[in-house]
Amino acid sequence: MVENNEVELSEAEAEQYDRQIRLWGLESQKRLRASKVLIIGLCGLGAETAKNIILSGVKSVCLLDNEKLKEIDLYSQFLTPPDKVGENRAEASLQRARALNPMVDVTAETRAVDDLPDEYFTTFDIVCATGLKQEQLERINNVCRDSNKKFLCGDVWGMFGYMFADLVDHEYSEEIVQHKAVKRGPDDTEKNARETVSITVKRRAIYVPLQNALSADWRRPELRSRLRRGDPSYFVLKILLRFRDEYNRNPDPAKRKSDTETLLRMRDELVKELSLPAGFISDDLLTDVYGIVAGAAAVVGGVIGQEVVKAVSQREPPHNNMFFFNPVKCVGFVELYGQ
Amino acid sequence: MVARVAGVFDEKLTEAIANSKILVVGAGGIGCEILKNLVLTGFPQIEIIDLDTIDVSNLNRQFLFHKEHVGKSKAQVAKDSALSFNPNVNIIAHHDSVISNDYGVSYFKQFNIVMNALDNRVARNHVNRMCLAANVPLIETGTAGYAGQVELIKKGLTQCYECQPKAPQKTFPGCTIRNTPSEPIHCIVWAKHLFNQLFGEEDPDQDVSPDTADPEAAGEAGASALSSEGTTSGNVERKSTRQWAADTNYDAEKLFTKLFGDDIRYLLSMENLWKKRRPPTPLTWDNLPGKDDTPAQHSGLPDQRVWSVHECAQVFAASCKALQADLAGRPEGDHLVWDKDEKSAMDFVTACANIRAYIFNIPTKSRFEIKSMAGNIIPAIATANAIVAGLAVLRAQSILRGHLAAATSVYLRPKVNHRGQLFVPEKTLTPPNPKCYVCAPKPEVGLACNLKSLTLKELTTAFKDGLNMQAPDATVEGKGLVVLSSEPGETDHNNDKTLEQIGLNDGCALLVDDFLQNYEVRVRLQQEDEEKTWRLVTDADAPMPAPKEEKPANGSNGADEPKPGPSRTRADSDSDMEIIEEDEDETTVKPPKRRRTEMSDEVVELC
Numbered sequence: 035m036v037e038n039n040e041v042e043l044s045e046a047e048a049e050q051y052d053r054q055i056r057l058w059g060l061e062s063q064k065r066l067r068a069s070k071v072l073i074i075g076l077c078g079l080g081a082e083t084a085k086n087i088i089l090s091g092v093k094s095v096c097l098l099d100n101e102k103l104k105e106i107d108l109y110s111q112f113l114t115p116p117d118k119v120g121e122n123r124a125e126a127s128l129q130r131a132r133a134l135n136p137m138v139d140v141t142a143e144t145r146a147v148d149d150l151p152d153e154y155f156t157t158f159d160i161v162c163a164t165g166l167k168q169e170q171l172e173r174i175n176n177v178c179r180d181s182n183k184k185f186l187c188g189d190v191w192g193m194f195g196y197m198f199a200d201l202v203d204h205e206y207s208e209e210i211v212q213h214k215a216v217k218r219g220p221d222d223t224e225k226n227a228r229e230t231v232s233i234t235v236k237r238r239a240i241y242v243p244l245q246n247a248l249s250a251d252w253r254r255p256e257l258r259s260r261l262r263r264g265d266p267s268y269f270v271l272k273i274l275l276r277f278r279d280e281y282n283r284n285p286d287p288a289k290r291k292s293d294t295e296t297l298l299r300m301r302d303e304l305v306k307e308l309s310l311p312a313g314f315i316s317d318d319l320l321t322d323v324y325g326i327v328a329g330a331a332a333v334v335g336g337v338i339g340q341e342v343v344k345a346v347s348q349r350e351p352p353h354n355n356m357f358f359f360n361p362v363k364c365v366g367f368v369e370l371y372g373q
Numbered sequence: 374m375v376a377r378v379a380g381v382f383d384e385k386l387t388e389a390i391a392n393s394k395i396l397v398v399g400a401g402g403i404g405c406e407i408l409k410n411l412v413l414t415g416f417p418q419i420e421i422i423d424l425d426t427i428d429v430s431n432l433n434r435q436f437l438f439h440k441e442h443v444g445k446s447k448a449q450v451a452k453d454s455a456l457s458f459n460p461n462v463n464i465i466a467h468h469d470s471v472i473s474n475d476y477g478v479s480y481f482k483q484f485n486i487v488m489n490a491l492d493n494r495v496a497r498n499h500v501n502r503m504c505l506a507a508n509v510p511l512i513e514t515g516t517a518g519y520a521g522q523v524e525l526i527k528k529g530l531t532q533c534y535e536c537q538p539k540a541p542q543k544t545f546p547g548c549t550i551r552n553t554p555s556e557p558i559h560c561i562v563w564a565k566h567l568f569n570q571l572f573g574e575e576d577p578d579q580d581v582s583p584d585t586a587d588p589e590a591a592g593e594a595g596a597s598a599l600s601s602e603g604t605t606s607g608n609v610e611r612k613s614t615r616q617w618a619a620d621t622n623y624d625a626e627k628l629f630t631k632l633f634g635d636d637i638r639y640l641l642s643m644e645n646l647w648k649k650r651r652p653p654t655p656l657t658w659d660n661l662p663g664k665d666d667t668p669a670q671h672s673g674l675p676d677q678r679v680w681s682v683h684e685c686a687q688v689f690a691a692s693c694k695a696l697q698a699d700l701a702g703r704p705e706g707d708h709l710v711w712d713k714d715e716k717s718a719m720d721f722v723t724a725c726a727n728i729r730a731y732i733f734n735i736p737t738k739s740r741f742e743i744k745s746m747a748g749n750i751i752p753a754i755a756t757a758n759a760i761v762a763g764l765a766v767l768r769a770q771s772i773l774r775g776h777l778a779a780a781t782s783v784y785l786r787p788k789v790n791h792r793g794q795l796f797v798p799e800k801t802l803t804p805p806n807p808k809c810y811v812c813a814p815k816p817e818v819g820l821a822c823n824l825k826s827l828t829l830k831e832l833t834t835a836f837k838d839g840l841n842m843q844a845p846d847a848t849v850e851g852k853g854l855v856v857l858s859s860e861p862g863e864t865d866h867n868n869d870k871t872l873e874q875i876g877l878n879d880g881c882a883l884l885v886d887d888f889l890q891n892y893e894v895r896v897r898l899q900q901e902d903e904e905k906t907w908r909l910v911t912d913a914d915a916p917m918p919a920p921k922e923e924k925p926a927n928g929s930n931g932a933d934e935p936k937p938g939p940s941r942t943r944a945d946s947d948s949d950m951e952i953i954e955e956d957e958d959e960t961t962v963k964p965p966k967r968r969r970t971e972m973s974d975e976v977v978e979l980c
């Protein structure tokens with residue numbers, strides 16, 4: 035994993051990162067400073083993720099995108115000036131991304147992921163991908179996995195969003211707060227004689243690749259019992275990924291009516307295929323999946339950004355392995371799939 | 374039409390957004406994020422208020438600001454940066470305090486939603502009242518470290534920000550600070566008091582000399598010492614510490630000798646204090662531990678190295694000199710205000726706290742750690758702010774759609790709960806507390822005090838600090854007699870009279886109102902001979918902040934995790950997962966000075 039850089043922080047770094055060092059410690063900050071991050075897909079979610087990672091103070095961030103900036107991106111993409119519609123999204127994001135934190139080396143790559151060799155992806159410590167098709171995600175995930183590099187992906191459709199993480203074989207430390215009885219003076223009561231001490235424990239988490247998580251077998255009883263919890267977000271994700279694969283695009287606000295019909299039809303097919311309870315995936319989850327809503331991009335980009343910080347700093351338990359944001363209930367939750 | 378592409382939202386929401394007007398209070402970490410989301414989503418009319426200017430320690434999360442903006446107005450720079458995301462929206466920036474006559478009830482009434490992104494209770498209380506008075510939905514937000522929350526406040530529908538009593542700010546008994554410190558924080562509080570005694574605003578409640586009235590030392594209260602060195606101890610000679618220090622020309626050695634030598638010997642003479650405690654060790658200026666040590670190899674930030682006592686004394690001398698020069702450069706009668714980000718002020722407190730800690734056998738700490746404790750720094754990070762601001766704007770969208778009942782509070786947890794949830798929404802809105810002294814139809818509260826000694830001036834303080842009013846007026850119920858007027862001069866001549874002298878007695882009720890907040894409360898006076906100052910008494914069943922619950926067995930979280938669930942009170946504020954955004958230590962508004970705050974029935978002054 036990321037080499038712990040032994041060089042001490044400069045005064046400027048200590049000053050700028052003061053508050054977060056107070057939260058996650060100096061060691062984490064040094065690990066962050068040594069890590070190289072690749073962000074694929076500079077839509078709104080990519081911009082949110084890039085912002086959070088650049089602010090955290092990593093060594094370098096590469097923004098990879100071969101697409102052109104579209105009007106609809108401006109609903110959530112704040113790194114690209116509105117007058118750059120039609121230009122490459124990664125290049126258009128560069129200037130503002132660099133201004134977020136001049137101490138981070140930010141670059142742009144405009145080639146398509148399919149044109150890049152496997153070795154390209156493994157030059158980074160961690161890859162965050164968004165806006166790709168399932169097979170592209172799986173390819174990059176497997177390439178990273180073979181080189182023991184971390185992989186995250188996520189998407190936001192309208193207000194719905196998800197994140198997947200494959201940190202392979204991840205070691206991390208976790209701070210645990212314990213209560214300890216201490217007695218200093220005769221007037222110490224039980225109450226004030228209790229002190230909290232935090233101890234750090236080493237832990238390890240084993241991950242599975244994306245293809246395992248997305249091909250979870252719902253006939254198995256242990257997954258079946260999950261249906262009782264009643265959140266259909268996993269299936270909403272499957273439907274939206276299928277839509278993207280089948281039509282080579284995301285649901286289009288300009289075709290709101292017909293695309294919604296298509297999505298609901300795909301929903302019915304999936305319900306039949308996996309014998310899910312009727313009405314389990316309600317219509318309202320599939321009617322607000324157009325564009326990328328800024329608030330939802332901020333939420334999911336915040337979660338992905340935090341997971342990148344946890345992964346490279348090897349501090350605090352990262353999510354294993356899927357996070358969903360269900361906007362109808364405003365709930366965000368983590369579940370393990372494919373193990 | 375501001376929305377660029379039709380069809381992202383359904384027609385109803387598209388239209389509601391197009392016709393909306395939003396006020397954002399605060400342009401800090403959450404405020405920047407909220408503003409970005411609003412502008413991108415296409416909210417056409419936004420106003421943003423912030424009193425603050427940009428500091429370098431904001432830059433790790435307040436992403437609308439860059440290094441070249443340090444020192445500039447947050448509201449103005451936030452507006453300029455956000456407009457570059459979408460020049461089609463209208464933003465009005467106010468570099469101002471929200472607590473001002475310029476932002477009255479009619480100002481608030483023009484907005485569909487007010488979004489709070491504040492860092493202090495005083496301003497939150499105020500905006501809460503303005504939104505209740507204007508009947509505008511308020512979205513409260515806050516983060517602390519990895520945790521955060523979003524809450525809707527709507528008159529008559531939900532609880533208000535002041536419905537649940539909040540834990541008073543943590544205070545320590547005066548005699549612990551002055552006589553018998555046992556923890557680093559006691560020494561840090563003492564050092565901050567010392568700063569104010571020497572350079573800041575002098576406050577009789579912040580005496581730093583030995584407290585001879587300590588009941589533990591009762592009877593023999595250092596009698597022997599009194600006779601031997603009665604001139605140097607604060608309680609004996611009523612000369613102010615400031616004057617004495619000035620007379621010595623802030624001579625570091627003399628100051629040191631008095632504070633860390635003579636005063637400690639005086640404490641030692643109060644023998645009862647040390648019967649069961651380890652007694653302190655007085656120090657001598659020219660024979661300090663660590664003098665001949667070569668500094669050990671240190672890894673980490675320079676501020677994370679713990680200084681030797683000898684080094685502390687040197688820093689003490691240097692910072693005294695710098696602070697003296699700072700003070701001398703100001704107009705006569707002016708004073709310094711302690712600020713964790715002022716180098717000399719922070720050096721002074723670090724040095725004094727550590728020297729005192731050493732004397733009392735308390736572990737010494739690094740400047741880095743002492744800064745956190747002395748400055749009440751609640752670490753803030755970009756990701757938690759982004760998540761909370763994102764949730765807040767999504768909640769604003771459902772409110773605009775008219776789905777108020779569905780806009781329940783949402784908690785961002787530092788770690789997932791047992792159900793795997795990271796964002797935990799409440800199932801229902803929390804209804805108002807019918808006995809809330811702010812949002813109840815007829816607000817009422819008791820004020821316990823000694824009518825024979827409490828002056829009108831002190832009563833004014835009670836209304837301002839206890840009831841969070843800005844400019845209170847008070848009349849006697851049923852008589853219409855004006856007791857207190859916010860008009861300058863009208864009742865000032867009574868300021869030093871006691872309540873009894875102006876004709877108020879036990880059980881009498883005052884109607885107290887604040888014109889700006891459009892808030893009136895009935896205050897019942899309760900005579901209590903024992904009460905030294907005043908304290909608020911809420912209706913009998915109003916709960917005191919509940920004692921902290923033990924963590925469930927599976928929760929390995931720190932003490933500061935927010936507790937989701939409707940039963941949650943806002944009582945957990947000493948761990949600061951109250952809606953407190955940011956780490957700013959309430960510089961915008963002066964925190965209440967009283968030892969007893971809000972609804973605390975607990976007598977904090979133990980000695």
Ligand SMILES: [Zn+2]
Nearest residue numbers: 533536809812
């Ligand atoms: Zn209330």
